[in-house]
Amino acid sequence: MLRRCLAAFPAVTAAVFIVPVVIGLIGTWLPAFGYLPALGAERLTWAHWEYLLTHPSVPTAARHTLISAWGSTLLSLLAALTLLALTWRSRTLRWLRRSLSGLLAIPHAAFAIGIVALLAPSGWLIKLASPALTGWELPPIFSLVRDPWAISLMFVLALKETPFIIFMTLAALQQLQVGRSLQMGRSLGYTEFMAWRRIILPQLLPLLRLPLFAVLAYGVSVVDLALIVGPSAPSTLAVLVDRWFNHPDILRRLPGSAGATLLLVLTVLSLGLWWLLEKLWLRLSRPHWDSGQRRSALHWLARPAEGLSLLLIGSALAAFMVLVVWSFAFRWGFPDPLPQSWTLRFWERGWTRLQQPFWLTLWTGLAAAVIGLVLVVGCLEHEVTLRRRRPGFTGPKLFWLIYVPLIVPQIAFLFGIQVVLVWFNLDGNWLALLWSHLMFVVPYLFLSLSGPYRNFDDRYVRQAMLLHGGEWCALSRVKWPMLLRPLCYVTALGFAVSLAQYLPTLYVGSGRFATLTTETVSIAGGGDRRLVGVYALTQWLLPMLIYSLALLVPAWCFRHRRGMRLQ
Amino acid sequence: MTKTRLRIIRMFKTLRHMPLVASLVLTAGLPVAALAWDDLEDAARGQQVFFNAWGGSEPINDYLLWAADEIADRYDIVLEHVKVGDTGDVVSRVLAERAAGRDEGGSVDLVWINGENFRAMKEQDLLYGPWTDRLPHYELLDFDNKPTLTMDFSTPVDNMEAPWGMAQLTFMYDSARVDTLPDSMAELLTFAQENPGRVTYPALPSFYGTTFVKQAMLELTDDPSVFYESANAVEDPAAELAPLWDFLDELHAVAWQQGRAFPQDAPQMKQMLNDGEILLSLSFNPNDASNAILTGELPDTVRTYVHSGGTIGNTHFLAIPYNASAPEAAMVVANFLMSPEAQARKADIEIWGDPTVLAIDQLSRDEQQLFDDIERGPAGLSDEALEAVLLEPHATWVPLLEDEWQRRYAR
Amino acid sequence: MALELKQVTVRFDGTQLFEPVSLRVEPGMVTTVMGPSGCGKSTLLAAVVGDLAPVFSLSGDVVLGGQSLLNYPMEQRHIGLLYQDDLLFPHMNVGQNLGFALSAGMPRQERRARIADYLALAGLEGYADRDVASLSGGQRARVSLLRTLMAAPRAVLLDEPFSKLDTALRGQFRDWVFGTLKEGGIPALQVTHDVEDCGDGPVYLLQEGRLA
Structure with missing residues (x-):
């Protein structure tokens, strides 16, 4: 039953996020060739x-x-x-x-x-x-x-971008069991640096391809x-x-x-x-x-x-x-x-002025992160089923589509999306706003969670099922708690991604939703650095707070569990 | 409005379609126009107005918060300030709504606008109206002395937007660092040559930059009248602009970053003036500097000046998109924003310092007092200095300026 | 209750991994299947426990206490499986690991008493609140078996459970495991590639796809 529900996740996830991008793209391509009836332009040129x-x-x-x-x-x-x-x-x-x-x-x-x-x-x-x-x-x-x-x-x-690449590299390295490879390289007389170049890097680059695509x-x-x-x-x-x-x-x-x-x-x-x-x-x-070269001139x-x-x-x-x-x-x-x-007056004023945006940003970000997490975990769990059915399987080709919103420039589809939303009377609606944030939150979550999730030793789940029966129990009491650290961390990442959305908030929200980011950008236009300082710091401190929570909660939960500590 | 008066209005509202009653009203000597306005105020009650206005300035945002409170109290209308970075975003949104066929119930009720954005919306039939002559405070506008109230960047206003405030190209400088001021574009060039790297203006197509270049264009020609005709009607527009490009070539050679980089807009130049990176900044609001001194954004030694030959002046307006959800309430809001009380508060340099669009001598004594009470700011200009206003050149020159500027300086 | 394998074989992509296997595991006895790595021993265990990936197809029958298991999913077969890795849940302490295998309805008091009894069985009195990461290899292995027994399995499968222990511990632990299983009268099927691990039960050899 559980497995059958999971089967729906990839299709739903992809449909919810890809269809609008495609519609948005068409809504941008037609005007590029001269078709925008709202302006009286109807001849292709x-x-x-x-x-x-x-x-x-x-x-x-x-x-x-x-x-x-x-x-x-x-x-x-x-x-x-x-x-x-x-x-x-x-x-x-x-x-x-x-x-x-x-x-x-x-x-x-x-x-x-x-x-x-x-x-x-x-x-x-x-x-x-x-x-x-x-x-x-x-x-x-x-x-x-x-x-x-x-x-x-x-x-x-x-x-x-460097912190993001470091973060993604660390996740990829865990997959590669670097410690062992390096030990081996060193035992063969390679310097650590050369071992990296010759052993780690060739395996690492393909794993970093998607994050680098996003950065590029x-x-x-x-x-x-x-x-x-x-x-x-x-x-x-x-x-x-x-x-x-x-x-x-x-x-x-x-x-x-x-x-x-x-x-x-x-x-x-x-x-x-x-x-x-x-x-x-x-x-x-x-x-x-x-070649046998063991030392590098690049030391x-x-x-x-x-x-x-x-x-x-x-x-x-x-x-x-x-x-x-x-x-x-x-x-x-x-x-x-x-x-x-x-x-202190800019903080006093900023604080009263930012209260509403603060709460809106917080709730939207949390909702986007949590919903995104559910979707992504559902997709990844479904992948486990698929992998058992077909060994060597690394994820359906469909999953590539999830990354489309990261790769297509926002300006290239937001105008089109805006038209469609207005069409269905969904603009200026909080749910539409949430969805537009999810469009960007989900790929980042997928990108950062798929490593640790795919690396999980599935025998723990089998063992839990043998001991207690019930797959749900095995997932909720064993797998997810064991993955609590990455789950919390990527939730915080999802929150930060939602918080940073500017153009989607503006276009999809019809200007009705003021978030910390839209407020900061608009106040930045006025160039008053004291006020910009207040706004930018608030916009900075909120995700920092969420990240700290994401680190502290698992750390506190597992404070007596040495096996759950970061290696 | 008293309760009894309200009740009477409601009564008339139910009866107004009956010709007999209408004629009775007329014969009773009640002013029909006034009744229609009251009727409209009544219809506007409980509506919500999404006012899309630039949100980059704290004093302006504060002012709009005050206005929202007043409007809620007096008219039972909820005024929401939608803070925009660029009015173009608003135009885009209305456009998207039309593309999607939403011809009513749009997301924008009132927009702060002027110049090219107004022209574009007007030409594309994206505006509601004409409506401004229905506003009771319309009569208080200073049409005699302010030609820009009816001509927005050479586009006839035609009562499609309500005047809100006055603007004039004004230069700022720090008197602690500058002694002799340039009085014309030619002198500005000399000033820049004496202070290499310390003069600049915002990149086009920012409207601050465009205005600076238009100012230069008007000053550097022998016959400015050419620029008040359509560029299409001029035989050789390029020849008319040649002196301008020569001037800018010379200016850029000694400008900030040698003319290879420009500030984005006037607020950024204000920062750079504060930091001493540049010696002259510009603004559209003659009281901008005074306000900035009071808020600590600029040192108290900053002063302003205009060229004695005059600088470009214009007006900024309020418009209602064609598909606004609450046009009645939007009109009530516009009318309030044009009231002597709201205008006087807006003109106060401690609040915002935006010059009024009203004819002060036509106001009642009490109302005039409101304006008289405003202190002249530390960096304010005399009324005489502000009287030399140049009109905006014909709009058709703008694309020529922008395209050629980009071809020459942004490639 | 005995565990019986009747003509059990597993196919992958149409290829038979080994000749049909038939054997009977008596209660309390540890039956061993020996063979080199890659001969399909682990697949055989997966077939018994019901954890074959869908790419494999099973023929023959697995019978426990006279009842065929094939129609039951893995979690309803009540079979325990011990790997060479102890697979203790690192986010739980020793007591929680053991308690996980108990049924949900059991009152707290009884739960705690049962856990203490089992720990005593393994000479681990007072270890309930210990972090599993603080245990030695031998202790972990014992907790792992206790956990499996806690779920009251009707049979236990052992997948090279001793191969990761060092030699000194290995014999001791093996004797303890076999003794405990014998006491409980639980049928146990072990696969290994090491002669040393065979108990006194029957030993089969799985070689070149054939059981001998």
């Missing part, structure tokens, strides 16, 4: 593509997009891997692991605002050094942020971060397209749709290229696996890797601190190292 492809800003904007997306993906992968390889078993790693949840909880907009307040020509760093060290009475005229090559955007994206796709389509730290003349392609969708000249939505489609094409091409490169790397490096990387992890945690911490200082400032000019006068 290439004109909007022509406009797009001959637009003076598009080539550079596309270059910005590719540099920042590819650069940040490669950098964050490199950073995560070097960090893990060089700090494996060391104290640094344990330290990093502990701070990981804090890093994952960072809402990217808040992080970017903090980084700008830190690194801008008039940022905190230069304020602290001026005029005593630099002699500057005015901020310097060179700028580390918003550079015309999108390098700063790339770095901020990379900093933001995010880099191509990100709007808010690009607005805050990206170049401005022109901006990235996603920003350009977003502007057309909001352009006063309504007809710009037609080339806008073409632009959104181009973003999708760029994403798909990027993912394809990534896949090819991965294959190529494996093919090219295969002859070296048994000197150990130090920089430690530096990198410090930089990672340090920059998050510093971004956090600068927001804290700003939120209590009344007057803060250049080059004062600290505000001239302080005030």
Whole structure:
């Protein structure tokens, strides 16, 4: 009975999340070819593509997009891997692991605002050094942020994504039983670093493919971060397209749709290229696996890797601190190292102003995370049945579809979805909002839970069934409690994903739902950093709280169970 | 409104379709227009108005909270401020609703709008109206001295949107850092050359940036009248714009980041002014600086100025989408926001500092007192300085400016 | 109550894994099937306990106490299975692990008394509140068998249960297990590849798909 119920999960999950994306895409593709009857455009034409492809800003904007997306993906992968390889078993790693949840909880907009307040020509760093060290009475005229090559955007994206890649790598490593492989490698005389390169990496990369796809796709389509730290003349392609969708000249939505489609094409091409490169790397490096080389010339990387992890945690911490200082400032000019006068009024006001959004965000996030968890656990449990039926089975092909919302740029289907929702009178409805969040929560949950869940030793379940009968009992009293740690953790992750949704909340909610994120983004538009500090910190602290709970609850439950501790 | 009056209105409401009663009312000398408005206020009772307005400024959000309280008390209407980042989002939403065939019961009841967004919605028949002449406070508007009340960026308003506040391109500077001020675009260039890296303006198509460029365009030509005609009617529009591009080329060479990067909008420039990254910032609200000084956002040495040849001025409005769920209540809200009381509070620099659209000399003595009581801010401008207002050039020039600007500076 | 295998064989993809097996396990006796790894011993046990993956097809009959088991799902056969890994639930203490095998309706007092009795049986008095992670390998193995017995199985299957224990412990534990099973009069079927593990019960050899 239970098993038969489970069989429905994958189909339902996929249908609920894919059908709207497809409809949304069609609703974007038709305008791209000139069909949008609401504007009186009913003739199919290439004109909007022509406009797009001959637009003076598009080539550079596309270059910005590719540099920042590819650069940040490669950098964050490199950073995560070097960090893990060089700090494996060391104290640094344990330290990093502990701070990981804090890093994952960072809402990217808040992080970017903090980084700008830190690194801008008039940022905190230069304020602290001026005029005593630099002699500057005015901020310097060179700028580390918003550079015309999108390098700063790339770095901020990379900093933001590295914790996620580390998190996903740790999950994948557990699957690979790294400890044993490394021991073996070392017993054969390989340095630990070489053992990583020759033994672990070739197995690891395929496992990281999906998370990296998500990171790459995010880099191509990100709007808010690009607005805050990206170049401005022109901006990235996603920003350009977003502007057309909001352009006063309504007809710009037609080339806008073409632009959104181009973003999708760029994403798909990027993912394809990534896949090819991965294959190529494996093919090219295969002859070296048994070359017998046991030491690597790359050993000197150990130090920089430690530096990198410090930089990672340090920059998050510093971004956090600068927001804290700003939120209590009344007057803060250049080059004062600290505000001239302080005030509590922005917290007092922010607190009353944010109460409603706070509760809405909390309930929506929790609901999305819990429903998402039920759906994902249902799918994964069903997979167990399937795997028994067909050994060697790794999950139905259908599951790939769940990742579609992560990979398709949001702008490319949200307008279409909005039209459909309005059609069915579902816009501005909390359930519709919840569903739109689930669209993004479910794939992330799937991505992060499937590793630990698939790794679970199924014999525990068989044993429990033999001892007590009843599959439900075996799952609810043995399997899920044993998986409590990852279950709690991914619930917190799901919560953070729901919290971060900006465009879906705006489009699907018809502007009727104010969440911490929509409030922060709209207040960020006013540029008052003291208020932005208050909002961004609240938006940061809430997921941090949830993450801490997700760590503490299992830790407390199993405080007397050594076997349940993190290895 | 008293209970008896209410009861009378209800009575008339039930009877109004009877011609006999109507004629009786007329003969009894009751003003029909006023009755119609009261009737409308009555219909608006209990309705909810979703007011979509930019939510980036705390003073403005606070002001709207105050307005919502007042409106709830007086008219039994729930005013919800839907905070938007970009009015374009609202236009998109109304558009999506029309695409889906929802011609009534839309999600937007009232929208803060002007310029190109207004033109687009008007041209696409996305607006309700005409309606503004039905508002009792319509008569108090200062049409004589404020031509932008009827002409929004060269698009006739045609009573499709209600004036809410006045705007004028104003420059800010920190008097602790700047002594001599530029009085024209030509002097601005000299100023920038003397202070390399310290002058900039927002990137187009941000409307702050577009206005700055339009200001330059109007100042740098010998004959500004060309720009008040449709660009399509001008023989060689590119030739007319040549001096502008020469000017911008020279300016960018010495501008912030050498013109390879620009701020997003005016709020960001305000930050940069506070930080000393740039020496001049701009705003559409002459009282913006004063308000920012009071809230601590800018140092108290900040002052404002305008070019003596005049700067571009315009008006911002309130419009009702064609499919609004509660157009009656939206009108009542608009009428309240145009009341002397609401306008005076809005003009107060300690609250917001947005200049009024009303003709103050037409108000009652008490009402005038409300405006007289407002203190001039530390960075306020004299009325004389603000009198030199340039009208927005014809709207057809805007796409030309934006496209060419992007071709030259954003590629 | 005896456990009987009648002409039992398992097919995978149409291929027969071993010749039909027929044997009878008497109550209290440990019957051993020996064979090299990969000969299908574990599959045979899975067939008996009812845990064959759907890709395998079973023919023949498994009879316990004169009743065919084939129509019952795994959880209703009341057969215990011990692996080489003890599979103690790490999130429960020793008492909870044992209590898991008791039926839900039992009053708390009786539950606790029963657990204490069983622990005493294994020389683990007072261990009920201990974390399983704190036990030694031998203790874990004993708790694991106790847990299996706690569910009052009608038969017990042993899948190389001693192979992970070190030699010193191994003989001791084996004698204890066999003794306990004998006392309970429970039929037990063991598969192993190690001659040492055979008790004094009958021993069969599963080699090249044939039982001898």
